[in-house]
Amino acid sequence: MLKAEIHCHIEGAAQPRLVQRLARKYAVDLNDIIRDGRYIWSDFTTFLSCYDRASSVFREPEDYRLLTYDVFSRMADDGVIYGEVFSSPDHAAQMGISYTDLVEAMAAGIEDARQETGIEGRNIVTCVRHLGPEAAEGVADLVVSNPHPSVTGFGMGGDERAFDVEDFGSAFAIASDAGLGLTAHAGEFAGPDSVRNALDHLGISRVGHGVRAAEDPLLVERIVEEGIVLETCAGSNIALGVYPDFARHPLRNLYDAGVVVTLNSDDPPFFNTSIAREYEIAAKHFAFDDAALLQATQAAVEAAFVDEKTRTRLLKRLEKAEG
Ligand SMILES: [Zn+2]
Structure with a gap:
């Protein structure tokens, strides 16, 4: 089964x-958050601190090249032909890595994986919502004034309950004017209003998660009509308690209502998942047959922030696989 992944955080x-390998390089002790090759956390607070501490070992551009190479190679092993990852210049800056160094290191990692496996990859640079609108504009300015062919999208992560989403409109306008694709996290920890406001004010074509739109039938109708694509991450939602179990998760209802859904891994090893497992989850818990799974891959390629030539080539590969 050929796959595509368009919602995955690089450090996640x-x-x-x-x-652990990098922790040894920098003499950092992470034995309290990694045991038997797995991350240890128990609730949202300990997840965040585990995530931050694990992310803190990426301190040099070479660490990001290696990380990006590893992530895209694994995706390719899982059958992914196209992947997008989210990067955060705010996080890299905290580690003393400049924006251009970050982007070039990640592009080198994608290219190394592409040469070995044929996978295509792009970078979506994200602002952090809880750092506020001014910081978001700063990120958008940084992206636009340092264009790089691997950076094709602008997004927003962080706490979707922080600040008013309309205040981020100018950051998204800067990115949009430069021709970048736009996505934002909404409808994960906050309800349908969060999704509606993001659609009203950010000009996004995709929503990160967006699953809680299911609580509002009128919003679901709008999403279908406007062709908005949801980057769903069911494994992540269950791991973080957005829904108690897969039976209560609305993925199937959204799909049946005609919403264009894609399947994604978000922060895979933190949630004991992978893109391969997300496709298995869709098959097992949401009754996606092979045609529906392939449709999700196709939707991701059609919604990808990629040049038309590459998109056409990827879609041809899918057509061939289908035949
Ligand atoms: Zn995410």
């Missing part, structure tokens, strides 16, 4: 083994 995709 770091395998514990790689993190």
Whole structure:
């Protein structure tokens, strides 16, 4: 089954083994958050601190090249032909890595994986919502004034309950004017209003998660009509308690209502998942047959922030696989 992945955070995709290797390089003790090759956390607070501590070992551009290479190679092993990852210049800056160094290191990692496996990859640079609108504009300015062919999208992560979403409109306008694709996290920890406001004010074509739109039938109708694509991450939602179990998760209802859904891994090793497992989850818990799974891959390629030539080539590969 050919797959595509368009919602995956680069540090969140770091395998514990790689993190431990870098922890040794920098003489950092992470034995309290990594045990038997797995991340240890028990609730949202300990998840965040585990995530931050694991991310803190990426301190040099070479660490990001290696991480990005590892992430895209694994995706390719799982059958992914196209992947997008989220990066955060705010986080890299905290580690003393400049924006251009970050972008070039990640592009080198994607290219190394592409040469070995044929996978195509792009970078979506994200602002952090809880750092506020001014910081978000700063990130958008940084992206636009340092264009790089691997950076094709602008997004927003962080706490979707922080600040008013309309205040981020100018950051998204800067990115949009430069021709970048736009996505934002909404409808994960906050309800349908969060999704509606993001659609009203950010000009996004995709929503990160967006699953809680299911609580509002009128919003679901709008999402279908406007062709908005949801980057769903069911394994992540269950791991973080957005829903108590897969039976209560609305993925199937959204799909049946005609919403364009894609399947994604978010922060895979933190949630004991992978893109391969997300496709298995869709098959097992949401009754996606092979045609529906392939449709999700196709939707991701069609919604990808990628040049038309590459998109056409990827879609042809899918058509061939289908035939
Ligand atoms: Zn996410």
